[in-house]
Structures are given as structure tokens and as C-alpha cells.
Amino acid sequence: MDIKLDPSRDDLPLMANTSHILVKHYVLDLDVDFESQIIEGTIVLFFESGNKFKKQSSSTEETYPSESNKACKFRTPEPCHIPVTNTRTVSSKMGYNDFVICGKGEKDTSGKDGNHDNQEQASGISSSKYCCDAGNHGSEDFLLVLDCCDLSVLKVEEVDVAAVPGIEKFTRSPKLRNQIVCELVALPADRWREQLDYYARCSQAPGCGELLFDIDTWSLQIRKTGVQTATDFPHAIRIQYTTKPQGRSVTWTSDQSGRPCVYTMGSPINNRALFPCQEPPVAMSTWQATVRAAASFVVLMSGENSAKPTQLREGCSSWHYYVTMPMPASTFTIAVGSWTETKPEICSSDDLATEKSFSPFEADFRYVGVCGHMEYPCRFQNASATTQEIIPHRVFAPVCLKGACQETLLPLIPPCLSAAHSVLGTHPFSRLDVLIVPANFPSLGMARPNKEKTGHVSDSGSSVIKHGLNPDKVFMQVHYLKGYFLLRFLARRLGDDTYFSFLRKFVHKFHGQLILSQDFLQMLLESIPEERRLELSVENIFQDWLESSGIPQPLQRERLAGAECGLVRQVSAEVAKWVRVNRRPRKRKRKETEEVLEKLLPDQLVLLLEHLLEQRTLNPRTLQRLERTYHLSEQDAEVRHRWCELVVKHKYTEAYRHVERFLQEDQGKRSPCKEPTGSTCVHEPVGRRFPCRLCWAAAYGGQHPATPCPPAWLSVVVHVPWLLSAAGSWLQLVPVGVTSACL
Numbered sequence: 001m002d003i004k005l006d007p008s009r010d011d012l013p014l015m016a017n018t019s020h021i022l023v024k025h026y027v028l029d030l031d032v033d034f035e036s037q038i039i040e041g042t043i044v045l046f047f048e049s050g051n052k053f054k055k056q057s058s059s060t061e062e063t064y065p066s067e068s069n070k071a072c073k074f075r076t077p078e079p080c081h082i083p084v085t086n087t088r089t090v091s092s093k094m095g096y097n098d099f100v101i102c103g104k105g106e107k108d109t110s111g112k113d114g115n116h117d118n119q120e121q122a123s124g125i126s127s128s129k130y131c132c133d134a135g136n137h138g139s140e141d142f143l144l145v146l147d148c149c150d151l152s153v154l155k156v157e158e159v160d161v162a163a164v165p166g167i168e169k170f171t172r173s174p175k176l177r178n179q180i181v182c183e184l185v186a187l188p189a190d191r192w193r194e195q196l197d198y199y200a201r202c203s204q205a206p207g208c209g210e211l212l213f214d215i216d217t218w219s220l221q222i223r224k225t226g227v228q229t230a231t232d233f234p235h236a237i238r239i240q241y242t243t244k245p246q247g248r249s250v251t252w253t254s255d256q257s258g259r260p261c262v263y264t265m266g267s268p269i270n271n272r273a274l275f276p277c278q279e280p281p282v283a284m285s286t287w288q289a290t291v292r293a294a295a296s297f298v299v300l301m302s303g304e305n306s307a308k309p310t311q312l313r314e315g316c317s318s319w320h321y322y323v324t325m326p327m328p329a330s331t332f333t334i335a336v337g338s339w340t341e342t343k344p345e346i347c348s349s350d351d352l353a354t355e356k357s358f359s360p361f362e363a364d365f366r367y368v369g370v371c372g373h374m375e376y377p378c379r380f381q382n383a384s385a386t387t388q389e390i391i392p393h394r395v396f397a398p399v400c401l402k403g404a405c406q407e408t409l410l411p412l413i414p415p416c417l418s419a420a421h422s423v424l425g426t427h428p429f430s431r432l433d434v435l436i437v438p439a440n441f442p443s444l445g446m447a448r449p450n451k452e453k454t455g456h457v458s459d460s461g462s463s464v465i466k467h468g469l470n471p472d473k474v475f476m477q478v479h480y481l482k483g484y485f486l487l488r489f490l491a492r493r494l495g496d497d498t499y500f501s502f503l504r505k506f507v508h509k510f511h512g513q514l515i516l517s518q519d520f521l522q523m524l525l526e527s528i529p530e531e532r533r534l535e536l537s538v539e540n541i542f543q544d545w546l547e548s549s550g551i552p553q554p555l556q557r558e559r560l561a562g563a564e565c566g567l568v569r570q571v572s573a574e575v576a577k578w579v580r581v582n583r584r585p586r587k588r589k590r591k592e593t594e595e596v597l598e599k600l601l602p603d604q605l606v607l608l609l610e611h612l613l614e615q616r617t618l619n620p621r622t623l624q625r626l627e628r629t630y631h632l633s634e635q636d637a638e639v640r641h642r643w644c645e646l647v648v649k650h651k652y653t654e655a656y657r658h659v660e661r662f663l664q665e666d667q668g669k670r671s672p673c674k675e676p677t678g679s680t681c682v683h684e685p686v687g688r689r690f691p692c693r694l695c696w697a698a699a700y701g702g703q704h705p706a707t708p709c710p711p712a713w714l715s716v717v718v719h720v721p722w723l724l725s726a727a728g729s730w731l732q733l734v735p736v737g738v739t740s741a742c743l
Helices: 177-185 189-203 349-357 399-424 478-494 496-510 517-526 538-546 553-562 566-583 602-612 620-630 637-649 653-665 693-699 714-719 722-726
Strands: 012-014 021-033 038-049 144-147 151-159 207-210 212-215 219-223 236-243 250-254 260-264 285-294 298-301 310-313 316-327 334-337 340-342 393-397 432-435 463-465
Touching: 021 189, 038 177, 038 189, 151 212, 151 219, 177 189, 189 285, 189 316, 285 298, 285 334, 298 316, 340 399, 393 399, 399 432, 399 496, 478 496, 478 538, 478 553, 496 517, 517 538, 566 602, 566 620, 602 637, 620 637, 620 653, 637 653
Parallel strands: 021 285, 393 432
Antiparallel strands: 012 463, 021 038, 038 236, 144 219, 151 207, 151 236, 212 219, 250 260, 260 334, 285 316, 298 334, 310 316, 340 393
């Protein structure tokens, strides 16, 4: 079953057999170790047989052909001999002390022979296809397949949920463990507290038998001897595992204050290198997590509660978060670092009253509306929550940015939340945490839409993310920009009132559900009167905006009209001034007047620098004055990117330190802008056919094809060789050569 994909062209497989069995809840119990850069612990998965969720495939093609489980070879579980160095403890506040919790062991060494790790080489399971059909093959055992990558799995076992005191209330036959889990996951929304409580208790129950498992590059496969159907497969299993320092779901780095931190960063492989899970979005689940770290660290997670640390022992704290709204596993986030909470200097009594009155612990979920999603404690059904304009929120940042956040960011959040409520209605979540992450936070990963084929799966539930392993993907923001301009185009076509009214109806109808782009567009078009649709249809919107490279025609027309904009004319006038400044000799005539330069907005600065990049030469005096006039090294990343291009192109050595800073700190803004068709990348002027000089210098170190002049940027590579290693995580993702770099 081991799959070797070429990351320059292949799609990302989603291996989980979600058509047969679905995870309904995860309980994670983890330790964060900054010294070894690993996260280790256990995860307990609670299942529900997925037959009723199976896709009806009369018109659906199989993504991958199925194969018999005869191709699957499993190793027999061996006794676990992990010396216990210290015993994990749980806060007495949780009240889950009925069972002994597995001790934290020594570092995993089982991966050295490739047996328990996600390795590139072949594993014990062999198959020429992407996955075995994990259904029932008559006499064959049922195979559970989870998405998994860059993990070391130590042990998999069934959990004896029947041993939990008081669990008998969920079934008339306490010995039927699967029946207990089925009743537990089916509890109504108004019993969510009790449900979370018993999930936690069950997660700490003793094991009742190890399960056979094997692991390959993209998945973890588990079976129980003699169990041939998903219905009979254990519905609660515990997996003991560790992450790897090179795992691609989290980033181990330093914050702006130079202190260590780790966080999920929107990886193309989502969270499968953080914990074994079901990646397909159809696997909507809830979760709760207990995370331990050194007392000097703050643990933040996607959760509905405002977690506070509990001291377990000297120098160690525990944090607990939970989520009651079912969501895809890819939305799970975690960040651990020496963050400091930024609070207003004066906290009004009204703010305290608001936070207290709308605490998720006090919510009374009365059904005041009809929702289309699966049952959970929905705020759209809470009369009080529907009128709450500003939800409780916290802001965390590195110590060095506390003052700036307090002065600039904190005052913005309440009006933003209020504006969102006025436009979209009820906030779907009860609270909000805002974290200022390091500047090298990359762009979020995103699947390319595939029209009617979007969401197609095999009979087992496995599927693919189109272009999911494209190495340029983590740096690309074109889809976000095109999406923004598409929505703005539609808003102008409908008018603001009609458009925002539609958005509110859309959120109210589809909150808590999975939705495709074409469904959104279809509902939007249905809200437009026939006489105003003109040529608009779902098909031509996809063709013009989502499937074609370059700028869509509506934007081209808008761009031509924008040339008459006053802000653009002001930039053109400033460009002419700088051209005159650059042409003047070192010694000016006495009667020659000094150019009066205007202040420009950041977007105007971007346009100014792009025009100046078209100049063949700019002398050092001009570049020095340019930087001093606009304080370019202090501007945002978009402006500094253009400034660094000028520095590289004209070998302005005095500003090489600005290039160094940009390459080290702004990885998420350094898009490999390589579209040779003349279309526009995120930070390039319309019509540029090649990567910008900064990207070209770092990636290729040769002459830029759009410029006949000598490769001025080569000196950056030669004189600052360590610069490349500092940006190594980026360079590893950049293909070599113009042809392979094309999108």
C-alpha cells in the first residue's frame, strides 16, 4: 500500500475509509517537548459505523481501484516494553482519576528499522494501488484506514469503555462496548457536558487487547483478527504515538522575541503529521485535548473554552480545550510558545458583564430556528447568542509586540466583530483567540476546485486533493486574490444591499455544513433577478475566474478604468519625479529646484516601486533617497518585497541587510511568482512573464531572463551564502529550472 508520489505533479491522497466507519470524537493527551522537538502521547478515537454515510455512486467514479485485503500483511503486536520514567497526572478538577494513565516513556526507537514509521521505503503492506478496499471481503478482516504521515506509532489497542463506572446508563448490556459508544456519540445536544465528561472517562479506561496495525507513507491501517465488518470493529481505540521533528503539520521555530514556539501552519498535508485522523471533510468530528508543556509556555488551541493552565508539578502545566461543533480534522489548530496575553489597560464593567453573560458554560440552547446540520449545541438556536454582537476574545503575542498589539490591534477587534455580526448575523463560535504568529507563517493550503468532480470518492471513501502536493502551493495566494475580486465583482453586479443580504441568508442556511463553490454560486445566482444576470452562470464564472490563468476580462476592463483614478495619477507623477532625480548629475546647478515628493499610501508605494523596477538603472544616491523618503525598510512585506528587488537588481550593497531580513522573516509573502504565460502572480505587475529578481536570485542564481543586464543578484548569493540556508525551508519547495517552475 506504500505510495510514492512525485511532489511536483501528483495529488495528495486522502486514505481514510470514511464510507465504512466515521470518527465522531477525538480525545488527545499530549506532551510537548521543545528539547527534542516532538509531541508525544495518546489519542483515543470514538467511531460510528459509516454505512449510512456511504456515497451513492451511480454517477460517481472510483478515485482508486479496490484491491483485496489479501495484499495486506500485518505484523503481530508485540508486548510493549517502554520503561516508565514518570507518571502522567491529571488535574483533580477534571475528576477522571478512576484509572491509571499510561506513563510517558523514553524516546521511540522503533522507527529505526522502518517498522512503525511513515517511511518513503516500502513497508510491510504492499499494493500497486493507492489503497486496499477496506470493506468486507467475505472471510477477510475489516481494515480501518486512517490518514497518517511523519508519525511513529508505538501501540494500538481497544479501549474497555465498559469498565468506566456509571457507564451502564448508556446500555442495557454493559458488556457490549460498541453499543456503549454508539449510545454515547448519539447523546442529544443539550447533554453535551455529560457527553464530554464520559468521553474523557472512557479515554482513560484500561485497554482490552492490542490491535494489529501497520503504517506506510500516507496511512495507518488497523484490524482486529476475526472482525469482518465495520459494525463489529472496536468503536473506541487508543493509539500511542510520537511526532517527528521534521513532521510537516507543525513548525518548530522562534517567535519575534527569539523564544521557541511550535504551531500548526496550514500545511498542505493538514494535520496527519500531528495525529492519526480521517482527513476527508465528510468526517466531521468533535474533539477535546489535554496538552502538557513547561510552565513557561502558553498552549492555545481551537476550542470553545478559555483554557487556563493547571499546575501538575513544579515546572509543568496542563491545558484543556474542547469543541462541541463537529468540524473536519484539518481545522484542528495548536500553538505553544512564550506568548503573553494583551489586555486593555482599562477593562470596563460592561465588557466583564458581556463575557460573563454569554459564557459557553451558561448557554441555554433553546431551539428558536431550524438548522440543516447534524445536531450540536448550535448558537443559531440560542436566542441570547443571536443578539451578541461582540463575543469574548483574547489576544496573545510575543513579549516584544505586546505594546503594539495593545495600541493597534486590541481597539480593532470589537468593531470588526460587531461589523461581522451586522452583516452575517450570529457568530458561530462563542469566543475568539487571536495569536500573532512569527512573520514566516506561510499561506494556507487550499484544494483547486474541480467542478462536478469535486468531492468524488472511491467506494471506501478515499479521495484526493487536486494539486495538494504542488510545491508552490504553500506560497500561492492567487486563489485568494481571485476569490476576493470575484466576490467584489458579484457584489457590484448585485448591489451591496442584495449581496450582503444574500451572504447573511447563506450563512444562516449552511452554517455547520460542508459546501462546494458551485453550490454557493448557484444560490447566489438564484437570488439575482433574471434581467440582471446577463451572461452570468456557474459554468462561465468557473471558466473565467477559477479555471483560467491570468486576470479575468472584467478585471482587465476595471484595471484600464482604474488608470484614470486620482491615486494612480498621483503615483505616475511621483514616478516622473524620481526619474528626473535619477538623471541629475552629482553636482546640480544652483538654480535647479529640489523635487517636492508627496506622501504615498502603502498600495501606492507598491505601484511606485513596480514602475521604478522597469527603469534600466537607478544610481545609489537615488536608492538611498528613495529608502529615506518612504522609510521602505519599515513598510509592510508587500512594499519591502519590491524594495528588495530594487536592491538586488542594482547591487545596492548598503541595503543587503534588508534582503536578509526579508528572506528570513517573510516566507509567507515570498511567492515563487513563476507564470510564463503573462498572467499575474500575487505580488507582480500585470504582464510580468518571469519570477521577480529576488525569487530568481535565491532559487536559481543565474541571469534573469527578462533583463539583458548582468545578473546583479548573483552577488547576493555569493557574498551572503548563509542567506540561502536561512531560507532553506523555502528553497526546498522551489523547483529548479524555468520549465519545471511553470504553474
